[in-house]
Amino acid sequence: MRSKTAIRFIKIIVVLGLFSLNMVSGSFAGNLPAESSITEVTVYPGSARVTRQANVDLSIGEHSIVFEGIIPQLDENSLTVTGKGTADVRIFGAYIKSEYSKVAVDVRVEELQTLILGLSDQIQMETATIEILRKEREYLDSIILFSGHQVPKDLVTTMPSVESLEGVRGFLFERFSDVEKRKQAVNIKIRELTKEKEAAQHQLNGLRSSGSKQQRLLIIDLECAKAGTFALDVSYLVHGAYWRSVYDARAAFDKGEVELTSFGMIKQTTGEDWENVHLTLSTAQPTVSGRMPYVEPWILNPYHPMKRERQASGMFIRQKAMMDVDKVQSDAFTLSEEVSGMPMEKEATLVYSQTEQKGISVVYKIVRPVTIKSDGSENKYPISSQVLKANFEYSTYPRLKLFVYLGSRVVNSKDLQLLSGQVNLFLDSDYIGKSSIDNIGPGEDFNLYLGVDENVKIKRKQVSRKMDDVLIGGIKSTTRTTTFEYKLTVENYKNKDINVHLFEAMPISQNERIKVKTFEVSQKPKDKDWKDRKGVWRWEFSLKPKEKKEIVYSFSVEHPRDMNIPGI
Numbered sequence: 001m002r003s004k005t006a007i008r009f010i011k012i013i014v015v016l017g018l019f020s021l022n023m024v025s026g027s028f029a030g031n032l033p034a035e036s037s038i039t040e041v042t043v044y045p046g047s048a049r050v051t052r053q054a055n056v057d058l059s060i061g062e063h064s065i066v067f068e069g070i071i072p073q074l075d076e077n078s079l080t081v082t083g084k085g086t087a088d089v090r091i092f093g094a095y096i097k098s099e100y101s102k103v104a105v106d107v108r109v110e111e112l113q114t115l116i117l118g119l120s121d122q123i124q125m126e127t128a129t130i131e132i133l134r135k136e137r138e139y140l141d142s143i144i145l146f147s148g149h150q151v152p153k154d155l156v157t158t159m160p161s162v163e164s165l166e167g168v169r170g171f172l173f174e175r176f177s178d179v180e181k182r183k184q185a186v187n188i189k190i191r192e193l194t195k196e197k198e199a200a201q202h203q204l205n206g207l208r209s210s211g212s213k214q215q216r217l218l219i220i221d222l223e224c225a226k227a228g229t230f231a232l233d234v235s236y237l238v239h240g241a242y243w244r245s246v247y248d249a250r251a252a253f254d255k256g257e258v259e260l261t262s263f264g265m266i267k268q269t270t271g272e273d274w275e276n277v278h279l280t281l282s283t284a285q286p287t288v289s290g291r292m293p294y295v296e297p298w299i300l301n302p303y304h305p306m307k308r309e310r311q312a313s314g315m316f317i318r319q320k321a322m323m324d325v326d327k328v329q330s331d332a333f334t335l336s337e338e339v340s341g342m343p344m345e346k347e348a349t350l351v352y353s354q355t356e357q358k359g360i361s362v363v364y365k366i367v368r369p370v371t372i373k374s375d376g377s378e379n380k381y382p383i384s385s386q387v388l389k390a391n392f393e394y395s396t397y398p399r400l401k402l403f404v405y406l407g408s409r410v411v412n413s414k415d416l417q418l419l420s421g422q423v424n425l426f427l428d429s430d431y432i433g434k435s436s437i438d439n440i441g442p443g444e445d446f447n448l449y450l451g452v453d454e455n456v457k458i459k460r461k462q463v464s465r466k467m468d469d470v471l472i473g474g475i476k477s478t479t480r481t482t483t484f485e486y487k488l489t490v491e492n493y494k495n496k497d498i499n500v501h502l503f504e505a506m507p508i509s510q511n512e513r514i515k516v517k518t519f520e521v522s523q524k525p526k527d528k529d530w531k532d533r534k535g536v537w538r539w540e541f542s543l544k545p546k547e548k549k550e551i552v553y554s555f556s557v558e559h560p561r562d563m564n565i566p567g568i
Contacts, residue, residue: 031064031219032056034232041372042280042363043266048241049078049286050270052234058087058224065232067218070096071271073202074216078237078286081220086228092221094234108271112204115269115376119197126190133183140175173400196269196376199240203271240374241268243281245383245421247437251408251450253392253496258410258448261385262418264364267378274374279366281383283419362417386413394453395501398460398488404500406456407449414443425451456498459489463552469561480561482568483519485554492543499542500549507557507568508535514565515558522552 034054042049056065074096081094218234248261264281268274364383372379390408412418418440425433433451440446462484469480492498504525509516525537541549557568 031066033066033068036067036234038272038274038277040278040280041274042282043241043243043268044282044284044286045244046242047237047239047286048268048270049235049237054232056230056232058089058230059227060224062221062223065220065222067220067234070216070218071203071238072216073239073271075237078235080235081232083230083232085230087224087230088226088228089230090223090225092223094218094220097217097219109204112200116197116200116204119193119200123190123193123197126186126193129186130183133179133186137176137179140172140179144172199269202239203269237286238270240270241266243267245419246380247421247423248426249423249435249448249450250426251390251392256390256392258388258390258408259385260388260448262383263380264383265378265380266372267376268372268374269376270374272374274372276369276371279370279372279381281364281366283362283417384416386416388448390448393499393501394456395503396458396490397503398458399505402458402460403452404456404458404490405449406451406453407447409445410448411445412440412443416442455493457491457493461487461489463487476561478561479558481556481558483554483556485552488551489548490543491548492545495545497542497544500540502539502551503530504537506535506537506555513560513563517556519554519556520552522550
């Protein structure tokens with residue numbers, strides 16, 4: 001009887017021991033390495049927010065979930081952790097831990113070295129282009145400097161032809177404008193290449209720190225009150241990624257419509273590929289400080305200009321050239337595409353993103369999973385498309401460019417935000433050139449410029465130039481009066497009626513010793529100070545097919561005999 005009682009007691013102790021052992025093992029399960037993958041990415045202009053997900057089976061107790069293979073250059077302050085599942089879980093926090101192994105630097109380092117070398121070569125080539133443009137500008141400056149001294153000397157013995165002076169002026173304006181445009185494009189390219197190189201260099205530095213391979217672990221501490229499955233999401237901000245907007249514009253002239261399709265161009269060199277992820281593009285800029293800068297007092301001091309006599313005249317010409325180019329770009333238009341409308345074969349359709357307004361930013365969700373490699377290549381995805389009602393009009397500014405531009409005043413959709421970007425122009429499915437748009441808000445009207453139409457011709461001819469500086473009996477007057485007569489001709493070689501806006505800049509005096517008078521004008525302009533721009537005249541008229549319009553005007557400029565006025 002006593003032996004049976006003892007055996008029963010021993011069994012109870014064994015059961016209690018096993019129960020206690022299970023309680024101990026369940027109370028703390030230790031580190032749980034978790035296989036994770038990137039599931040979602042939100043790309044900003046200059047950075048990206050990456051979301052990794054791991055699915056784990058949790059028992060009751062405390063756990064540390066370990067995400068391995070985390071890239072070095074993430075922003076630790078941006079870490080957020082969320083999750084859901086059948087397990088009852090409380091998340092205590094997350095932190096980054098760095099480990100170094102003696103494993104040799106892997107093939108990724110070689111790839112980054114090759115990428116950095118290639119980017120350095122490209123930056124060097126673009127920098128050499130800047131130097132070439134600088135020398136070209138110096139050459140143009142030398143022409144101005146020479147003409148500034150030589151033309152007054154020549155005026156003593158001979159008078160250069162007006163066509164010659166106009167040709168030189170037009171050449172200089174066009175060349176300076178071209179040099180500045182190319183220089184700006186090269187600077188933008190260098191800036192983009194430098195960003196890519198810096199991002200790649202950051203990755204390389206992290207991978208080969210101390211001659212070893214650095215591995216970063218992301219550890220999440222949590223407690224499970226009820227066992228079950230759990231999907232853990234970890235999000236963080238990384239650099240080396242950005243996106244920009246580009247557009248395709250296709251014009252249907254007969255329908256009075258322009259189809260404007262917007263795309264997102266995404267590039268990333270973050271150090272990890274985004275495989276089959278849900279992609280979102282956002283206009284927010286989380287890396288820019290959200291605090292207004294300190295407001296400092298504005299203190300006025302006398303200006304002491306530097307002596308740069310050699311550069312003065314060249315700088316004036318360049319500034320004026322750029323001002324004139326800006327006027328042309330803001331007043332001119334282009335041609336796009338005429339659609340035949342014959343439904344022969346059904347074309348593929350683009351699947352556009354879902355647009356959302358979130359506070360002060362706009363996000364575009366790509367509707368299907370995508371893959372973007374971390375090799376710096378650009379990936380293009382459709383964002384939106386809209387058909388804009390368009391009143392096509394032609395504009396021209398022949399004093400600077402003998403081109404006629406087609407464009408239209410259109411109204412943006414009420415639920416779309418258009419970011420500034422390049423516009424690719426198409427005509428009958430043929431690519432014909434580029435234009436651009438600025439930031440356009442929802443419902444905002446704007447000018448959509450569509451390029452040059454070679455079927456509408458413009459000419460600007462100086463009919464006569466007369467100079468009078470004789471007072472009486474061969475005595476030279478103290479003043480000189482020069483009278484000009486010009487003829488502007490626009491011809492329509494299209495097979496349809498067109499509306500034309502013709503711009504011309506009349507001379508304006510800002511010196512009391514220079515007097516300008518306007519004489520005969522064959523057709524009165526609609527505006528004489530267009531949009532408060534002094535001296536800018538605008539004619540508006542329509543032309544039938546094969547019709548030609550001629551406008552003749554004349555003016556005189558009176559100034560002191562010893563005063564040299566450029567262009568007169």
